[in-house]
Amino acid sequence: MAQVLEFKLPDLGEGLTEAEIVRWLVEVGDVVAIDQPVVEVETAKAMVEVPCPYGGVVTARFGEEGSELPVGAPLLTVAVGATDVSSASPEPSADEEPSAGSGSGSGNVLVGYGTGAPAARRRRIRPTGVGAAAPVAAAPAPVAAVDPAPVRPAPVAVAVGEVNGRQGPVAVVSPLVRRLARQHEIDLRQLTGSGPDGLILRADVDSAIRRAGETGSVTEAEARTASEPVVAETSTVQVGAAAPATAERIPLRGVRGAVADKLSRSRSEIPDATCWVDADATELMAARAAMNAASGPSGGPKVSVLALLARICTAALARYPELNSTVDTAAREIVRLPGVHLGFAAQTERGLVVPVVRDAHTRNAESIGAEIARLTELARTGKLSPAQLTGGTFTLNNYGVFGVDGSTPIINHPEAAMLGVGRIMPKPWVHQGELAVRQVVQLSLTFDHRVCDGGTAGGFLRYVADCVEQPAVLLRTL
Template sequence: MAKVLEFKLPDLGEGLTEAEIVRWLVEVGDVVAIDQPVVEVETAKAMVEVPCPYGGVVTARFGEEGTELPVGAPLLTVAVGAPEGSSGSGEDSGSGTESSGGSGNVLVGYGTGAPAARRRRIRPDRLDRPVTEAPVSAAPVVEAPVLEAPVVKVLVADAAVSEGPVPVVSPLVRRLARQNDIDLRRLAGSGPDGLILRADVDRAIRTAEETATATAHAARTQAKTQAQAPAAAVAGAPNGVSAAPAAERIPLRGVRGAVADKLSRSRTEIPDATCWVDADATELMTVRAAMNAATGPSAGPKVSVLALLARICTAALARFPELNSTVDTEAREIVRLPGVHLGFAAQTERGLVVPVVRDAHTRNAESIGAEIARLTELARTGKLSPAQLTGGTFTLNNYGVFGVDGSTPIINHPEAAMLGVGRIMPKPWVHQGELAVRQVVQLSLTFDHRVCDGGTAGGFLRYVADCVEQPAVLLRTL
């Protein structure tokens, strides 16, 4: 007899306490291997695939797609330890149940590296056969073990579901329950030692029918009431104007909820201030075009404007380290950080995320650009790990890609500053004493006034602007 093991949502690290089910990767009845990913979940940090430490047959899943579960809540149950069988038919030839062992791993991304087994679904007609039943042939065949439950979709909060094997002997009882969508785990058997009898299933079917009838009646009553409400609202409104429609409510969870919490905390805890300056980016754009036009063995990949601005930021932070710091409020200390881990804002379908380029102060523009491109692609596909979204010390926000000129960024808590970059566009500009059309960009710096005063923030921003206007200034630090 197979042993049914329960797999719970593991600790996903980074202090995360909950996750939302995005997509199930297995169905009830599938055979899974040890450490095979079984569900894709979204945390406040990233989208991750969760591997199951058990190998066997999936007997139940807990939670619909879109359901938010706390760490430690049941995800699914797996029947393991069943004897392997063979069959005379071509459909199930050479297949069997998985090993009863488990990897013991509970953290996402860790596994034994066992090869994934071919997934197959157990035929429903085989679920109801006794183990001793065999087809009419000269050689006896051992059938697959009886699984414990049909497809059951319940929320984690339901505590009525029992654990362990379901005490049912008759295949007829199992078939009757499955045909009527009755979860045997919810029934208390009236037979010896809690054995579930046909009378118990019949009673559950009658109860379900009565509940369905009452629900349908309540739904019809509600629909009738809602149909009458607009007419009453129009009659009671002045000049027959209909009442306003109900407001839409969108849960703040996942990435959007995490962003909301971080921005609220930043506004609450950080006394921020913003300064800005317009800069002539014509020379920077000319230098970039020359870099990307280079050919031959020494020519590297194309360099983006964002990569050049990121390199300018690391040079500026080396001159003004106050802005590469954080505030320890409990100790009342400013903590200046030894290295620059540069975050950059990236807009995705799941919302705003801030991937982090590690050790940006040790990289040149080409290396920073390559890492930005790699992390951006991971962000767009939802494959960034929590570690790639945390630990930043300074953030660069290029909101110019949205076609806006300026902004007052909110600091990415617990950092001390953020540089915002508007769109680069042709504008009238006084150049060498004459009016000319130049490529102009607005730069804005929002900083934590606890770590520095306006003089330091202004000096940082002015140095960035000087490097944008005269890229040769940056050569001194290369």
Template sequence: MPQVLEFKLPDLGEGLTEAEIVRWLVEVGDVVAIDQPVVEVETAKAMVEVPCPYGGVVTARFGDEGSELPVGAPLLTVAVSVGADAGASEVGAGAASGSGSGGAGAASGSAGAGSGSGEVESSGNVLVGYGTGAPVARRRRVRPTAVAAAVPARVPVAPVVPVAAPDPVPDAVPGPVAVVSPLVRKLARQHDLDLRKLSGSGRDGLILRADVESAIRALAEGTSAPLPAGFAAPAAGAAPEPEAVPVSVASSAGRTVEGSAAQRIPLRGVRGAVADKLSRSRREIPDATCWVDADATELMAARAAMNSVAGPAAGPKVSVLALLARICTAALARFPELNSTVDLEAREIVRLPEVHLGFAAQTERGLVVPVVRDAQARNAESIGAEIARLTEAARAGRLTPAELTGGTFTLNNYGVFGVDGSTPIINHPEAAMLGVGRIVPKPWVYQGELAVRQVVQLSLTFDHRVCDGGTAGGFLRYIADCVEQPAVLLRTL
């Protein structure tokens, strides 16, 4: 006897309580296999595909694309055959076994199950952010009559409302849309753009963000600007966009300022998570900052020598960030107080045995901090390769929650923005962050004479509860000594 099971948005781990629906991967009436991804959601950590633990026919979906759902809210319902008739459920059964690591949220479907005596086959869990490793079964659409027959009369099913089919668009490109970046899809969705009508300027027709922004500008300017190839202008007589209404904005002095419409940007997703973490850091951590200028000429020369090696001994290029990361792991081995966290409830300082090194990366989605796991066991080449991999994933929006959490110390290279110094805010619940400014030629007293050297400013913000200024100063001085004399590292290698 068929049953209708309700699949709820699972707990995505790491304190996440909600997710935004980016794209549905199935329609009502589709047949899905066990552990087949059914929806793509965006959390404050990453973009993830959520697999369904049941196999059967999708009878209802809850939530439109662009809407937010709390954890535990209904996501979709699936009509599942019980016993020997569960042909669709058998597809992908056991795919959850042998999966990669990651947090697991229990599938909440028992509440929506019928009272039949047979057992419904399911994977039993959802591997958050990773999928299950099983090949995704092809979707096949079934006739509405077949769906109705598969669902018992006593189980309510979302009614099917007939909708008039829209006029065919001759310029639409059949098949999947040539879009890779979820940011491009989200931008198009926010401005009601049909990506099937756009011609991409990227390789093999890939639609880039510039293509979408060009289409948005063209629509905003009407016929005064050329539209991208294959994009239709608004129909004549269409309702114009509502004009911005001037609003009164209260100033800090209590006065009201009349002016143009204020733009309100929701603090959610990555931006909201960063805002919450930084605010909590300022509230809870009594931080202090110290800094020092260092002569990085020898470090830059050492890096050039490493990257100039040819022949069998040559390896991938080593970046300055990778060298600084390796220096940090050596410094944390000498000053383990800074690789710790504070347990407020127990009023204890917890020193951590492994160094999970985070590094700040600016992306189109905002500031993210990918984490290099077990950095204390890696050399500069290995750290550099992992930083490159995580940076590429961050820019493409493919970082998993596990790659964005669990850091114990953060390295922030704000020199890429062309600034010399800053006072970093600690990445809660860590105890310290090292900031690195740009490396630029400056006058410097070298061996008793004035010379032009490559100088960098290093700043360390630390939690004053875990150590005093002497420890923080010793840590920063060791970093500066290794920058000025890379041979110092040989003592710890």
């Protein structure tokens, strides 16, 4: 007789208390191995694949894709000992996915983004009834029946059988598509995806929204509004005038909720001030072009402007360590940090995130650039771990990519400062006593006035501007 074990949503670290189910990686009846990822969840910081500490047969799943679960809530149940996969089939057949072994538990601590074990391969076992698994077709060893008693009687979502005429879970990968469907109360189970293997795309949801508007369907929110008492309006409504549009309500959760909380806390706790300066970046752009030309066609990755600015920041922080600090409000102490963990703002489909380049003060421009490129790619694909999004000591924000010249950045709490960089563009500039067209950039520094005064902040910003205008200044610190 198999033992049914319940696997709960683990502590994902960094103070996170809930997560949204993005995509199930296993179905009821699948054989899973110890530490095999079973579900992809989205937290306020990152997309995370959660590994299961048990090996056996999945008997139930809890939570629909798109729903939120608190830490400690049941994720799935696994029948341990229901089948011995390692002995069921010595070699996988051509039409069968290689399976993974079973066991009682990994013993690993499931905090953060998993245990780091390689992804296991799996084989599907079709259930023949509630809480029971059928024997594997080509396996010499029969599969034992699973005792249904420990299993919760009503799992939220079990992707077995037909769901509104469709087999299995809803074929949606993008969190944006699910969010758009929730906002417009579109039932994804009723849609037929136009993507590969029936994948539901944003275009499919947009079409469903248009169809709903044409048919004049009434949402539950509109029905509730219609049942509420009508408040008299003082304005006159003309005959035949269109009904006023209903305001759209977007929940502040996930990445957007985390950003809102952090920015609100920054504004309420940090007495910030901003100073800015225009700088002639012509020589910096020329130096970058010379660096990349010297590397040749196959000399490795190109050095980006952001990487050069990041290297300038680390040199400036070495001169002005006050800005690489934080404030312990409880102890009323300024804590100067020994190393520079440089965050950089990155805009993604999930919202604004700030990946962190660890130990940036020990890296040169090429190394910083390579790490920025790696973290940016992870951010775009939603694969950044919570550890890669926390622990920054100073943030660099290149808002010039949006085509704007200047801004007053909000400090990334609990840091003490943020450097903002506008677009670099040709402008008239007095160069060597004559008017010329030069590549000009605006730099702005927002700083915590508790850690330093304007003289220190101005000195930091002036040093950064000097390095931008005369990159040779950096040679003193290289």
